[in-house]
Amino acid sequence: MNRLRRIVLVLAATAALCSAQSMAHGADKSPFAEQAAKAGYTGVQTAALQAQVDDVVAQTGGTQVALNQVAWKGGVTTLVLPGETRARRLDQSPAQVEAWPYGCSYLYFCTYANRDYSGAQTFLYDCVSTAVLPFRSYVNNQTRGTIARWGGHVVGQSKPAPSGSPFDTITDYITVKPC
Structure with a gap:
């Protein structure tokens, strides 16, 4: 049971991390991110x-x-x-x-x-x-x-x-x- 619990916790933590990284990358892909990058901000x-x-x-x-x-x-x-x-x-x-x-x-x-x-x-x-x-x-x-x-x-x-x-x-x- 402890091993199953650890696996579930690791999977949940990994999913949360992937979700956070995906949202961060999504923010970088806003329609105006290219304008900001081109302007050097x-x-x-x-x-x-x-x-x-x-x-x-x-x-x-x-x-x-x-x-x-x-x-x-x-x-x-x-x-x-x-x-x-x-x-x-x-x-x-x-x-x-x-x-x-x-x-x-x-x-x-x-x-x-x-x-x-x-x-x-x-x-x-x-x-x-x-x-x-x-x-x-x-x-x-x-x-x-x-x-x-x-x-x-x-x-x-x-x-x-x-x-x-x-x-x-x-x-x-x-x-x-x-x-």
């Missing part, structure tokens, strides 16, 4: 970035569409890549987001998690009220004269496009109507 960096992406997906109900991007109804959130301070797509160079309009494409209203147009960036493109993540700066790069408005605990509006503010502090989840 370590497993630790990739896992930390993925945790941030998972948080944005949970908060917005969106879908991960790239290593550091989540698309959701009315917007796209781009997270900061490891070792950088400004959000950018993988096909952009860091230099492309260092100057006006800080990676905010024409016809978009963009919010940034941190001051000075840094941190996670959210592009808003639908002309409807959309719940957004807290932001500390914004770029209004829509058609000339367009004003974005926001509400919630703080009510305000942007300057007419093209404009931006490196020091606004909207720390609550609010709704923004880009136009």
Whole structure:
């Protein structure tokens, strides 16, 4: 009986180990693991970035569409890549987001998690009220004269496009109507 018990325990432990290894290898085969490897990110960096992406997906109900991007109804959130301070797509160079309009494409209203147009960036493109993540700066790069408005605990509006503010502090989840 003791021998049978030991065999069962060894088999159970082996099955558990194989399952854990299989899950670890499965994580490496995520659709975006190739993007991370090509960009030269370590497993630790990739896992930390993925945790941030998972948080944005949970908060917005969106879908991960790239290593550091989540698309959701009315917007796209781009997270900061490891070792950088400004959000950018993988096909952009860091230099492309260092100057006006800080990676905010024409016809978009963009919010940034941190001051000075840094941190996670959210592009808003639908002309409807959309719940957004807290932001500390914004770029209004829509058609000339367009004003974005926001509400919630703080009510305000942007300057007419093209404009931006490196020091606004909207720390609550609010709704923004880009136009």
